[in-house]
Amino acid sequence: MxxxxxxxxxxxxxxxxxxxxxxxxxxxxxxxxxxxxxxxxxxxxxxxxxxxxxxxxxxxxxxxxxxxxxxxxxxxxIARTFQNIRLFGQLTVWQNLWVAQNSSEQRKQNFLKRWLGGSRSAREEIDRTLEFFDLAHKRDELAGNLAFGEQRRLEFARALSAKxxxxxxxxxxxxxxxxxxxxxxxxxxxxxxxxxxxxxxxxxxxxxxxxxxxxxxxxxxxxxxxxxxxxxxxxxxxxxxxxxxxxxx
Amino acid sequence: MDFYFGLIQIIGVHTLLGLSAYCVLLTGQVSLAQAGFFAIGAYVAGMLTVIAQWPLVPALGVSALVAGATACAVGFPALRVKGLMLVVATVAFGEAVRLFFFNFTYQVQAGNIRLGPHGGEGFRQIRYFPENGWTTLDVMLFIWAVVALVMAGLWWLNRSRAGAVLRAVGEDELAAQSTGINITAVKISAMTVGGVIAGIGGGIFAHYTTHIEHVQFGVVLATFAIAYPILGGLSNVFGTLLAVIFIQGFLIEGLRFMGDWRNLLFGGLIVLAMNVRPRGLLDAGAMLALKRLFFSRKERSDA
Incomplete structure (x- = not known):
């Protein structure tokens, strides 16, 4: 590959x-x-x-x-995580995954939908990923305020957001x-x-x-x-x- | 009363100027080109209403488009450089625009006077408002309708995915690239939107002052443009508005009684404000406090 x-x-x-x-x-x-x-x-x-x-x-x-x-x-x-965590600290946990939805499939969405609200399936995907990484209860916190272990998980989750x-x-x-x-x-x-x-x-x-x-x-x-x-x-x-x-x- | 209406007009137009810089600043870029886009908007709109006899609103639309297209074109080369180099590049562009209008003459004969931009002497007789019988109050209301529209648009953008992407680029370009964001495209889009807003602001400015000339669009205006969002904070559009009210309403008009000492205090107070509130007057913490205040009141009234 x-x-x-x-x-x-x-x-x-x-x-x-x-x-x-x-x-x-x-x-x-x-x-x-x-x-x-x-x-x-x-x-x-x-x-x-x-x-x-x-x-x-x-x-x-x-x-x-x-x-x-x-x-x-x-x-x-091809997605990655960083050795020294590089999250968007001033964005919420949820937004960190939202901005990372950049796979070729996600890019094919209707332009306005993609840049404004996001489709229902895109939103559900974020919720599922947060669930998988045990971060669903932190979705509206600023990423910068998370504990270290949570930040590591969020970075992993963000990398998966681009499928x-x-x-x-x-x-x-x-x-x-x-x-x-x-x-x-x-x-x-x-x-x-x-x-x-x-x-x-x-x-x-x-x-x-x-x-x-x-x-x-x-x-x-x-x-x-x-x-x-x-x-x-x-x-x-x-x-x-x-x-x-x-x-x- | 007209004095206050005039002041409120100034605040409205400068809010548009500040918001144009706000868009660009969200992506982490410090641009001193906003005064240039503002100047382009002012001259284009002025020429359309005075020489081509267009109504104001379509003239503002065209000035927004021209300024936006210029911003987009300037964005491609300028946004390849970063930090101080971008500041230098955008100052150079702003000065180039100013000097263009210093040399630009295009006049038509109308009765016994000549109308249109006249190089260093400027562009006089932009008399759309008085000719069409607008009172100072009408003008003020029109300006604030536009400001409200732009602010609502940006407020909405802020809550959208596009807004989150702008902030992501502003916070960490490297991480943004690595999550698949095309940072060049994002920065140029922000620059274009900023140009559109500056173009509208400039177009309105030309009409309420009725007389524009190149010196008004220099580095000082560019510095003001960028100072508003920095002082006000980037967490939302009201920070910029608050900073414009603080600078134009309080520091410039409110301290007029101090005579020549005003300028000294002006600088000092800005430094003080930046030290007391390093993330801007209206930062995330202040917004949270306001939200709590609002929501707790609502709960109480519910109970």
């Missing part, structure tokens, strides 16, 4: 991402892990189009999307407690059941090992390993990247 081909991003002399090939198969959950600064978030930003590639190709459903602006990629079905086929989760478990991570685990699995492909970037190893079908490991901007969770866990190169040479020996 998504194919990164020899993708590179250099910031001046820094090779944040350096010739990475990565394939996300339809319906799969691909975990992307790596030490701090290994280029994980940069890859998400490249897939979303927040900055241009230095070289390489990004192919989505057979089309090269590397030159498309970010909003066009969302319309094609993505591919969801990029950038460290969704950061700052969550065990119970919240458990719920997150369940929600990510539910995404797969609903046919959404997921690219999961996460530091929390247990979560990744638990939900991911495959895992790719980055270090210093390069892919150093890829395989099933068990194979990656046993890979000496991965251990070396995380723990240093002495421990691997």
């Amino acid at each position: 998504l194919d990164l081909q020899a993708v590179s991003k250099h910031f001046g002399g820094v090779r944040a991402v350096d010739g990475v090939d990565l394939t996300v198969a339809r319906g799969q959950i691909l975990g992307l892990i790596g030490p701090n600064g290994s280029g994980k978030s940069t890859i998400v930003n490249l897939i979303c189009g927040l900055f241009p590639l230095t070289s390489g190709r990004i192919v989505y459903n057979g089309a090269d999307i590397a030159d498309l602006p970010p909003h066009a990629r969302v319309t094609m079905g 993505p086929a591919l969801l990029l989760l950038d460290e969704p478990a950061a700052g969550m407690n065990a119970e919240e991570i458990d719920q997150l685990d369940g929600r990510i699995r539910r995404m797969r059941q609903d046919g959404i492909t997921v690219l999961l970037i996460e530091h929390h190893v247990e979560l990744v090992m638990s939900v991911a079908d495959r895992i790719a490991v980055l270090n210093f901007g390069q892919k150093i390993a890829e395989g099933t969770p068990a194979a990656v866990q046993a890979n000496p190169v991965v251990r070396e990247a995380y723990l240093g040479t002495a421990a691997a020996a």
